[in-house]
Amino acid sequence: MKKSGSLLAAALLTVLAVGHAEATAFSAWRVTGVGWGDTLNVRKYPASHSQKQTAYPNGTVLQMTGRCTGGVDLLEISGHPAWRQKQAVRYRWCEVWHDPARDGHFVTGWVYGKYIEPAD
Numbered sequence: 001m002k003k004s005g006s007l008l009a010a011a012l013l014t015v016l017a018v019g020h021a022e023a024t025a026f027s028a029w030r031v032t033g034v035g036w037g038d039t040l041n042v043r044k045y046p047a048s049h050s051q052k053q054t055a056y057p058n059g060t061v062l063q064m065t066g067r068c069t070g071g072v073d074l075l076e077i078s079g080h081p082a083w084r085q086k087q088a089v090r091y092r093w094c095e096v097w098h099d100p101a102r103d104g105h106f107v108t109g110w111v112y113g114k115y116i117e118p119a120d
Helices: 002-023 082-089
Strands: 027-031 040-043 052-056 061-068 093-098 107-112 116-118
Touching: 040 093, 052 107, 082 116
Parallel strands: none
Antiparallel strands: 027 061, 027 116, 040 052, 040 107, 061 093, 093 107
């Protein structure tokens, strides 16, 4: 019974993940420019005083929902050169889809655009 329950849970998570992926196309961006030994905070809301959900070091690839403050859409600017994309989000907060507790419970959060760049 334990094995079938685990399989059912895994199937349910797959269905939920696929359902969300169909609703939102994700864009991969990498954490960059964070000071040595520091990390990029992911916040619950797009503000530096908002609750911290977790933090990621330079090089971490994040799943971005495409939504940024100021009406910037990462999917719309994805065809531009990387430097132009980075410039477009430099002073914006952008939404990520992540698993802060690493327990399979994905949530949205926000990162400051100054510290992300398009992943290749």
